[in-house]
Amino acid sequence: MSGEHSQSYTTEEIAKLLKISKLTVYDLIKKGKLPSYRVGKQMRVDAADLEAYKRLAKGLTAVPKHPHLRGEEELASISPSPVVRSVIITGQDMGLDILAKHLEATLTGIRPLRSYVGSMDSLVSLYRGEADIVSTHLLDGDSGEYNLPYIRKLLIGSSYVVIHLLARQAGFYVKKGNPLSLRSWEDLNRQGLRLVNREIGSGARVLLDEQLRLHRISPSAILGYEQTDLSHLAVAGKVARGEADVGIGIEKAAAVVGNLTFVPLIRESYDLVLKQSPHNRDLIQAVLDILNSAAFQRELGAIPGYDLSHTGRILHQT
The missing domain is CATH 1.10.1660 (Multidrug-efflux Transporter Regulator; Chain: A; Domain 2)
Structure with a gap:
């Protein structure tokens, strides 16, 4: 062949x-x-x-x-x-690539594979048994809590563990110098403002939709709401090129793209979810050991915009 x-x-x-x-x-x-x-x-x-x-x-x-x-x-x-187990790790953050590298060096007989899908699709994949380590950053607007409200609803009947990976700032990408003075979610209600959005199911899309709901802003009133891209970098790039006035994303992408200003609005929790089973016992322990290791935190800490003060902490387990 x-x-x-x-x-x-x-x-x-x-x-x-x-x-x-x-x-x-x-x-x-x-x-x-x-x-x-x-x-x-x-x-x-x-x-x-x-x-x-x-x-x-x-x-x-x-x-x-x-x-x-x-x-x-x-x-x-x-x-x-020999049997080699493929371990699917979902999500788009660079920290997951570092985790995959450390897992491959730590556990024998596994092959970490990356799947670059959004938070909601990641949880659905875990529920269906199509992924092993999934990442999520989904805001519940009513409680102000990240991830757990969605995990409890989507993984009903499953036994799982939620482990904190990192915290980071999310907010607006705007033109350099912020000439339109966009500083709050309410500013998205301005007439004529051009938005570039993220795909349905991504954490950034859920964050935007929750804020629009809480502030009673109609999505149909925002120019470009239906225009979507598949990554923080793509959204930041469109704003930097003047193709949109504002986009939603994380601070790191703004630093990578350049030629724009980042307006921080919320501190989001980026967490990992794994199913608990005898089959996964060694994998869960390896993930915990890696996240709490000095080597991993030193490598992840070299990336600007990350808060690692609670990295490796178990947030919830059933």
Whole structure:
């Protein structure tokens, strides 16, 4: 197969190639027998991993290795050696990339994979068993509390642990010098103001929507409310280029993009959520050990705009 190291397949494509059901593919992935990773809302398998699995499967002879199994059951019973567990880490913050690197160096037999999805989709992925370590920064406007109100609603019936990663400032990206003097959420009600928004489900979008609701500002009255981008950097870049007057995001992106001013409005809590189970015990302990280590905090602390005073603290567990 040409270019097999760069090609990847969806679960539907894997099912067709192996002539098995999609449920069997999910079973292979769940048991760690077929390495996979998440891109957006799709699970994908690298061509190289598929070929390795097929080579192992070709060891089947006319006499079944497991006489009591037939067809898909026998295929699903094959276990690659050694088994490498893919650990999906969701979210967009740079701190998650540092965590993935430390996890790979700490735990043997795992392969951290990054999925760059928003907070709400991250929690849904954890609930569905499609992610292992998810990050979230979702404001509940009524209580002023971050994350836990959403986690309790979305992970109902699940056993989980919430661990604090970092705190950071969120607010407005505005043109350099803030010529429009945008200083509060109420200022978003100004006529003619051009906004660049984030995608539905992201923490920045939830923050904006909650503030608009609390201040009784109609989204339809804001120019550009429907115009969305997929990252803090993209939003900050549009404001810096003069394509919008204001965007919502975090302080770090403003420093990276430059040529704009950041107006801090709220201190947000950026937390990690993992399901609690015997299967995850070592992973949870490794995450706690890493977050509380001097090496990790020194590396993360080199990035401006982060408050690490409570990094590694367990906020809630069921």
